[in-house]
Structures are given as structure tokens and as C-alpha cells.
Amino acid sequence: MIILILNTHIWLLIYMSSKNSPIADTGRSMSLSLEALANIGSFQWDAQTGQLEWSEHLFNIYGYEPYSVPLSFEFFLSHLDGDNRQQFLNALYTNSETGSEYQFEEYITRKDGSQAILLSNIKPVLNTQNKLVKVLGVCRDVTELRKKDEQLTNQRAFFKKILDQLPIHITVKGQDRNFKLLNKSFLDSMIKKIENESQENETIQLTAPKDIQEMMEQKDHQVIESNQEVKFDAWIPNVNGENRFYSIIKKTLIDENNEGKDLLTVGWDKTDEHFLEEALRENEERLSVATRGGKLAIIDWNLITGKVTANDRYFEMIGKTRENYTPNFDSFTNSIIYRDDHELILKTIDSVFKNKPETYEVEYRVNHPAKEFIWLSHKGSLVLKNNEPYRIVAVLQDITYRKNYEDEITRSNIRLNNIIKSAPGAVFTFKPDEGFPVLSLSNQIMQLTEYLPDEFYPEGVLKFEDLIHENDRIVNREIMIKTINEGKSEFQNSFRIKTKSGWEKWIWMKAQISKNEMEEDVLEGFLVDxxxxxxxxxxxxxxxxxxxxxxxxxxxxxxxxxxxxxxxxxxxxxxxxxxxxxxxxxxxxxxxxxxxxxxxxxxxxxxxxxxxxxPKSIEDFGLIETIEQIIEQLNSNTITNFQLYQNLDNERMARKIEVSLYRIFQEAITNINKHANASEVSIQIRKSRDVIIMNIEDDGDGFDYSEIDQLKVGFGLASMKSRAGSLFGNVEISSSPGHGTTILIEVPISS
Structure with missing residues (x-):
């Protein structure tokens, strides 16, 4: 409103200043004062003579000393950036036909090369023949305003990111009781997306049954009518149909325009805590504990200035007040952290600065005036600026009750304690690109591979996929790509890896396929030995x-x-x-x-x-002569041509090796006769140093080997692998539709 009034006065003063009179001088003086006050400049352009006039402050806005350069329309246009110049001319041409006042945003380059944004109110003046004679304008420098708008937008996005990382459900409803905000945790757990054939956009549907939704609406009315916070617990099914136990708080909030009240709902999934409490009651009747929990503390640490801001819950949690404690890193490490966890915190912070993970987690103890210490769960997010740590935003939760429960369960129920302590596997976030670039990787990867998380690409040089057995690597990638291309949300497979010390391990990999902020596919899941x-x-x-x-x-x-x-x-x-x-x-x-x-x-x-x-011939004549007899019979009784190549001649091996290789050969030939439709089959048996190698290759139909889970193959393939494994050997199978099948068996002679 103030800017509008100033614009109106400046229009009037521009008109007054165009007259030669004492009043005109007064008008010019008032115009200059108002322009400087509002950071506004004015101009007028005579369309007939081409003369352009700027106010003194407009010279200043463009970076020039007043009246230090000759003005022309072309001079003005030379300061407009790229497409903005043509847009200005188009707008001027269009509005000059009607004499309509219009507003235009100019992107200019100042004399010193810096950029500025001007919001101009422009008034074309027409004569009685509707011909353009003059253009009057008022330009406001809104560069800083636009920067603040951008900062506000970034700040909103930043706090939205915080909300999405919170391990709780958060929703906000407007006065119309429609959702204004749903954080990621709520969307992932409670919302089912439905594609609407008649609409381009997808709609959302709550997965909760009707009675739950009606109960929640009743609570909404209760909060609105009483204007008081309401707390309650409820069992609510998630998108997977699993019943989860939630502690819920509802309260009203003043909306962003201070015009009405929004309805805030916060829910904590306390299912695990609920079952822990039940286990305690069953195993220790003397324990009757219920958690009050749920409230979260938030801290924001500016790593550049060192300033730490925190909400009221943080001070309540550590037993301090804003009057007797100013949060900063030094006071936190020297007086707040429990002595035995001091080194843990320093190492964690050092690791965050060094590895720059997007998120990190740590649990530690802090001193408390009412007790020796309390346990906190600290889940932080690192914000980078120019690829350097800029701020840390963390969510803190009092988990003392959980730690105490775990101690009690350890003393009363060893079996349950083992389950709690043995959280299996390593948690990861991979890109599905070649090599599986690591976005995040938990420390449990050391137990699986003997490598540290920061040794893996891209932070290190080691690519996780290079640890996978060569044959399994190809199959694993084919299954993953096929799963992604089919639009599935979950990928799982099992494969072999080689550890740092050379041991071979079987790993089960299960991952959710999701999108990151750049809409790129990522795999988030765990690896289990x-x-x-x-x-x-x-x-x-x-x-x-x-x-x-x-x-x-x-x-x-x-x-x-x-x-x-x-x-x-x-x-x-x-x-x-x-x-x-x-x-x-x-x-x-x-x-x-x-x-x-x-x-x-x-x-x-x-x-x-x-x-x-x-075959008695195994005992009497050995493997080679037995297989030769079978091949002779096969070539007589089938249309498939079988050929044997070998370098063992009459050399005999241990009975167990000969019997196992014969059974593998027998299983392979059975599969070929039943399924392959092959015309040529080649069997090669050769001795290479201390290893017996048998290769069976056909030109039949083949099959998609990526469709076969390595742990769920049929008994035939499993028996091949097991027979070879019992001799400390390997079986590798490669096949694809239309390209036949190759089975390679390697068995050490010493076995």
C-alpha cells in the first residue's frame, strides 16, 4: 500500500516537474526525496523527439552518477538482459496502442557489471489522435526483495526437509479440514496412491478403515471446540496392512496469514516399545512400566558462526533453562556430555566432517541434574554449502526408557536380549549404477566384508559390486535392472562375495527402489550374511x-x-x-x-x-570309460549328437570324485534330454594342474538364468552345486534364451 501511494505521488510529481515554475522545482525536490526513501527512480521518454530523461535516483540505481552519461532509448535497452529486452519492447508496443498503464519486471546489468531487478510501472501517453507521444515510468529496485523471496523459499524447503526426516507422522489441516501438509513418514505409511484414469494427476487415499477415520475426525472437532491439546493412543493399519500402535497429539495452530486456525497432528509409531513393555510384563511381573515419550528436541548448529539454536523441548530434556544455559559446542562437550561418551561424540563429529554423510545417527548419554545421566538418540542431517559442511540439524529423542528396558530384558530374558542385540546385516543406500556407488553405508559392512564404509566408492576406490562373484555379479545386475524396468518397488537376491582376507561368503540383499531429490533411482536396504x-x-x-x-x-x-x-x-x-x-x-x-x-x-x-x-563300470573301469559307454548309447538312441573330449585317458581318481562327477554329468544329460531340444552336446573332461574341469555345453533352447534365485534353484541344480561343494569345488551355470547352456565344474584333485 505504501509503495502504491508513493507511485501515485511520483506520477504526480513527474507531471509537475515537467512544468517550468516554482511549483515544478518543489515537485522535483519532493520527487527526489520520495525516490530515495523508497529506492525508486522515474523516467520519461518523448516518443516524438526520442529524448529520454531519468531522475537522479534512477541514475544511482543503474550505477551512474546523476547526468554523467547521455541518455537514449538505445542506451536504456543495452542494459536489459537477453530475452528481457525483446519482452520489454513487446509489452511497450502492445500497451502503447491502448495507452494502458502496465507493470514490467526488468533484469538489468549495472555499470559495474552487477545484476539488478527493477519492477517498473509504465504509462504510455497518447495524443488526441491516439498516437504515442510520451512514456512515463516509475522503477523500483526489488533486487534485495527478490533475494529475500528466494531465501524464504529455500528456508521453507529446508524445514520441509527436516519434517520429512523426522521419524514421526506430521499433518496439518486448514480451516476447510483438507490437508495442507503431509510429511514423508506419513505419506509412506498411511497414504495409498491411486491412478485416476480421468485425471492426469494421481489422487491419495487414506489406508485407515472408516471407523479409525471417524474417530480421528471426532478428535479434530474436540480440539477445535476446546482449543486445547488432545493426546491419545490408537492402533492404525499402515499401507502394508500391518497394525501399528501410535501415540498421537492434536492441537490448533495460527495459520501463516494469522487469519484462522490450522489443525496440527503429530503421531509416533510406538509399536516396538509397546511390545517391549508387554515382554517385560510377561517376564518380570514386578515391572509395570509405561512410556510417556514421544516428544522430540531439535537443534540447529550453524557451523560457520558456531551459533546453536534449540527448541524448548531440548532444554527440558537436558534439565536446563534458557536463562542458565546457552547452547554451543564447547559447553555441550565439556558439561553436557556424560564423561564416558565424550570421545564417542568427538569421533562422530570428526567422521561427519570427514565423510560428509547426508545423515548420521548416534546414541549417547548426557548429564542431568535429577539423575546421573539420560540416554539420547541423535539423528542428524548435514547440510553442505559449496561441498563443505555448513549446518547440522538434528532430532533428539530421550531413549532412557528403552535403554533401561534393554538392561532389564538382558537380566531376565537372554534369548530376547540376543534378538535385540543381533540387528543383522549392514544398512546401505546405493545408486544402481555400475559398481553400486555408495550414498550411505552402516559400519556393519565391516563384519560382512572386513572393509570400512569409507573405503567404498565414491569416497574410496573400492566398488562394492567388484566384491561379488563374477557369475553372480552378472545375474544380480540383470535381476536388478529388470526389477527397475518393470517398475517394481522391491529388489532382492542372494550372491557370493569375497572378503578382504579372501573368504567367500553368501550374502542376501534386499532393497527398496526409490527416487532421491533429483528423481534418480536409489537402492535402500540391507545386506545379511x-x-x-x-x-x-x-x-x-x-x-x-x-x-x-x-x-x-x-x-x-x-x-x-x-x-x-x-x-x-x-x-x-x-x-x-x-x-x-x-x-x-x-x-x-x-x-x-x-x-x-x-x-x-x-x-x-x-x-x-x-x-x-x-554303474559297476565306475568301480571297474573308472569315470571316463563309463561316460564313453553312456555317450555311445545316447548317440544310438537319441537324435542329439554327444561328443566327449578328455585328457585323462585311463587315469583314475578317488571314488568319491568319480561318483560325484558322474552324478553331475548324469543330472546335466537328463536336463538336456528333457528340456534343451539340443542338436549338439560337447562334454570336456580335462586335468589342469591339481584341478579336474568338466565342461558340458549344448546348443539348445537355453533359459533366463536371472530368473533363478541362487538359493532357490531346483533340486537338480542344487544337487550339482552340493556335490561339487562337498569336494570343495564349484559349479557355474550360464544360459540365456536361444543361446544354449554351459555348465562348468571345477573340483580339486586333493579333495
Missing amino acids: ITDQVNAEDRVISAALQAEDNQRQRISEEIHDGVQQTLISALMGLQHLTDIIKDKAPEVLDQYQMALSTLKSGVEETRGIAHSIM
Whole structure:
């Protein structure tokens, strides 16, 4: 309103100053005073003569001494930046046809090269023939105002980021009781996004059932009518259908325009605390503890100035008042931090400054006047400016009750204590780019890989993906890319890694696929060591396979030494009767020949069964000759051409190695005959130094190996891996649709 009045006066004074009179002099003087007061300059341009006049303060705004340069319309245009110049001319041309006053924002370059923004009110003056004769203007320097607007926008974004990082649900409703603000925690847990076919934008829907929503609306009315804070607890299902226990506070707030009251709702997920309390009551009847918790303290530390600001809850939490304590880093480390955690805090701050993580977490104790100490959970966010630490904003929560509960549970329930203490795996945030660049990585990665978090790319040179076994790495990346391309929100797989000391471990990786602030895909999840689980499964399968081999051996021997010998004896006895009955009637001879033929078939069938169960040739002649016999039979009985290449000749290996390699070969050939539709199959068995290598390759249909979870393969593939694993060997399988399948087995001879 003040600027509008000044503009009106300046229009009048411009008109007065154009007259030659004492009043005109007075007008000029008043105009200069008003312009300096409001940082406003004025101009007039004679469209017929081309003469341009500036007020003294307009010269100052442009960075010139008053009347120190000759003025022209072209001189003025030369100060406008790029497209802004043409926009000015277009606006002038359009409004000059009607003589309408208009407003235009000019982006100018001052004499010293600095940039400025002017908000100009421009009035074209027309004669009686509606021809432009003069243009009057008032220009206000709004450069600083625009900077403040930008700062305000950045500040709002900054506090929105804080709200989104808080581990609580926050919503604000306006007077119309529609949502004005929903933080990320609430959106992720309570809102289901629905694509509306008739609208471009998606709508949101609360996942809570109708009775819960009605209860929340009743609480809203209670707060509004009483104008008092309301606290209550409720079980509310989240987007996954899981019932969660929340402590909720509702209160009114004056809105940003001071015109009405908004409704603030804050909710804490206390499900874990709730179950902890139940466990304590069950295990220790003397304990009847309920947490009051939930309130959070916020501190904002400006690393440039050293100034620390904090909300009232912070002072209440540490037992201080604003009158007797001024928060700063020195007083915090010297008098607030509990003595045993002093070094922890210094190391944490040093790590934050050094590693520059986006977020960090630490738990520590602080001194308290009413007790020896209290426990705080500290979750901080580091803000960088020019890639250097600029400020730290942290959320603090009193977790003393949780620490006390954990101590009680440790004494009363060791099993529960182990569960609480063994939070498995390492938490990570990766980019899905090649190498898995690390955005954040918890210290548990040391237990998995023996490497420190800061050794991983991009902070270090080590790429996490390089630790993954070569074959698993390719499959893992294919599964991940396919999951992302299909728009799925979750990715999981298992693979092998090699630790710093050379040990091989099985890792289970589970991650949520989300977007960062730049709309780039990121993987956020955890890595768990499942080596013991895999080894246990391998041992079970290996034991089962060994038992199967023993049983096969026993059955094969029983068939060979028992049933088969009996049949052979019967056959020989029957053949002995040939000369005796040769003079019998033809129908008797036919029955005899039929019985003889049937008995011969029985002998051959029992010999084949005994051979398939456990080839005696393995014992007598070894692996190579046994496989050669099978290949000869396959080439006679199938349309597939099987070829064997080997350099072992008659060299024999340990029975366990020969039996295991034979079973792997047998399983592979069975799969090829059943599924591959192959025309050529190559089997290579060769000795290379102290390793036996068997390679089985077909040109059949192949399959998508990325579709197979390494821990959930069929029993056939699992038995191959387990048989090789029992010999300290490896099985690698590579396949793709239309390109056949290759199975590579490596077994050390020493096994």
C-alpha cells in the first residue's frame, strides 16, 4: 500500500516537474526525496523527439552518477538482459496502442557489471489522435526483495526437509479440514496412491478403515471446540496392512496469514516399545512400566558462526533453562556430555566432517541434574554449502526408557536380549549404477566384508559390486535392472562375495527402489550374511546325496549279486533244455522260445537298472570309460549328437570324485534330454594342474538364468552345486534364451 501511494505521488510529481515554475522545482525536490526513501527512480521518454530523461535516483540505481552519461532509448535497452529486452519492447508496443498503464519486471546489468531487478510501472501517453507521444515510468529496485523471496523459499524447503526426516507422522489441516501438509513418514505409511484414469494427476487415499477415520475426525472437532491439546493412543493399519500402535497429539495452530486456525497432528509409531513393555510384563511381573515419550528436541548448529539454536523441548530434556544455559559446542562437550561418551561424540563429529554423510545417527548419554545421566538418540542431517559442511540439524529423542528396558530384558530374558542385540546385516543406500556407488553405508559392512564404509566408492576406490562373484555379479545386475524396468518397488537376491582376507561368503540383499531429490533411482536396504544358512543347506543336501549314493550302491549290488544272478541261473537252466525238447510239438517249442526270450529281457533289464542306479563300470573301469559307454548309447538312441573330449585317458581318481562327477554329468544329460531340444552336446573332461574341469555345453533352447534365485534353484541344480561343494569345488551355470547352456565344474584333485 505504501509503495502504491508513493507511485501515485511520483506520477504526480513527474507531471509537475515537467512544468517550468516554482511549483515544478518543489515537485522535483519532493520527487527526489520520495525516490530515495523508497529506492525508486522515474523516467520519461518523448516518443516524438526520442529524448529520454531519468531522475537522479534512477541514475544511482543503474550505477551512474546523476547526468554523467547521455541518455537514449538505445542506451536504456543495452542494459536489459537477453530475452528481457525483446519482452520489454513487446509489452511497450502492445500497451502503447491502448495507452494502458502496465507493470514490467526488468533484469538489468549495472555499470559495474552487477545484476539488478527493477519492477517498473509504465504509462504510455497518447495524443488526441491516439498516437504515442510520451512514456512515463516509475522503477523500483526489488533486487534485495527478490533475494529475500528466494531465501524464504529455500528456508521453507529446508524445514520441509527436516519434517520429512523426522521419524514421526506430521499433518496439518486448514480451516476447510483438507490437508495442507503431509510429511514423508506419513505419506509412506498411511497414504495409498491411486491412478485416476480421468485425471492426469494421481489422487491419495487414506489406508485407515472408516471407523479409525471417524474417530480421528471426532478428535479434530474436540480440539477445535476446546482449543486445547488432545493426546491419545490408537492402533492404525499402515499401507502394508500391518497394525501399528501410535501415540498421537492434536492441537490448533495460527495459520501463516494469522487469519484462522490450522489443525496440527503429530503421531509416533510406538509399536516396538509397546511390545517391549508387554515382554517385560510377561517376564518380570514386578515391572509395570509405561512410556510417556514421544516428544522430540531439535537443534540447529550453524557451523560457520558456531551459533546453536534449540527448541524448548531440548532444554527440558537436558534439565536446563534458557536463562542458565546457552547452547554451543564447547559447553555441550565439556558439561553436557556424560564423561564416558565424550570421545564417542568427538569421533562422530570428526567422521561427519570427514565423510560428509547426508545423515548420521548416534546414541549417547548426557548429564542431568535429577539423575546421573539420560540416554539420547541423535539423528542428524548435514547440510553442505559449496561441498563443505555448513549446518547440522538434528532430532533428539530421550531413549532412557528403552535403554533401561534393554538392561532389564538382558537380566531376565537372554534369548530376547540376543534378538535385540543381533540387528543383522549392514544398512546401505546405493545408486544402481555400475559398481553400486555408495550414498550411505552402516559400519556393519565391516563384519560382512572386513572393509570400512569409507573405503567404498565414491569416497574410496573400492566398488562394492567388484566384491561379488563374477557369475553372480552378472545375474544380480540383470535381476536388478529388470526389477527397475518393470517398475517394481522391491529388489532382492542372494550372491557370493569375497572378503578382504579372501573368504567367500553368501550374502542376501534386499532393497527398496526409490527416487532421491533429483528423481534418480536409489537402492535402500540391507545386506545379511547367510553363509551359515547356505552351508547348512549344503550339508543337508550333501548328506542326503551321500545317503542316496550309499543306498544306490547297496541296491545295485543286491540286484547284481541277488536278483540278476538268480535270473542268469534260471536262464542257463532253461537254455540247457534246448536239446531235450527240440523234438517236441511246435506249440511247445514256441512257448519255450517265448519264455527264454522273456527271461533274457529280464536279465538285460536288471543289468540296466543296476547300471543306472550305480554303474559297476565306475568301480571297474573308472569315470571316463563309463561316460564313453553312456555317450555311445545316447548317440544310438537319441537324435542329439554327444561328443566327449578328455585328457585323462585311463587315469583314475578317488571314488568319491568319480561318483560325484558322474552324478553331475548324469543330472546335466537328463536336463538336456528333457528340456534343451539340443542338436549338439560337447562334454570336456580335462586335468589342469591339481584341478579336474568338466565342461558340458549344448546348443539348445537355453533359459533366463536371472530368473533363478541362487538359493532357490531346483533340486537338480542344487544337487550339482552340493556335490561339487562337498569336494570343495564349484559349479557355474550360464544360459540365456536361444543361446544354449554351459555348465562348468571345477573340483580339486586333493579333495
